Amino acid sequence: MEEELKQKLIEYVEATGDFVTEQAPLVAQEMLYFGKMQGALYIIATLMVIVLTATASAFFFRMYKDNEHEEGWVGIGIISAVISTTCFFAFVAEFLNNIQPWIAPRLYLLKEIGDIL
Numbered sequence: 001m002e003e004e005l006k007q008k009l010i011e012y013v014e015a016t017g018d019f020v021t022e023q024a025p026l027v028a029q030e031m032l033y034f035g036k037m038q039g040a041l042y043i044i045a046t047l048m049v050i051v052l053t054a055t056a057s058a059f060f061f062r063m064y065k066d067n068e069h070e071e072g073w074v075g076i077g078i079i080s081a082v083i084s085t086t087c088f089f090a091f092v093a094e095f096l097n098n099i100q101p102w103i104a105p106r107l108y109l110l111k112e113i114g115d116i117l
Contacts, residue, residue: 031112032101039098046091053083 057080101108 028109031109032105035101035108035112036098039094039101042094043091043098046087046094050084050087050091053080053087056080057084 057076060076060080100111
């Protein structure tokens with residue numbers, strides 16, 4: 001009974017190794033594709049927030065410019081500056097993360113595999 005269990009375990013490990021070897025190129029391609037798409041979506045989302053923040057700032061500036069509510073403009077300006085600055089740094093970080101799968105795909109794969117292990 002114990003020998004049969006050991007034999008089945010050995011067969012399972014060998015079959016798993018063969019499966020991993022056969023599927024490794026496909027997994028690597030999928031990891032690269034996912035990394036590229038994830039980075040692109042982050043960059044697009046960050047750029048959208050920057051554009052929306054700039055648009056909102058311009059809108060509020062025009063709205064408060066003619067009125068006598070200067071304190072409202074100052075508050076909106078500070079909030080817009082903080083959001084825009086944060087999004088700019090997020091954009092730079094995501095841009096650097098996004099170009100790695102394009103420029104150095106093997107390095108990106110090694111980093112991702114290291115993160116998994």
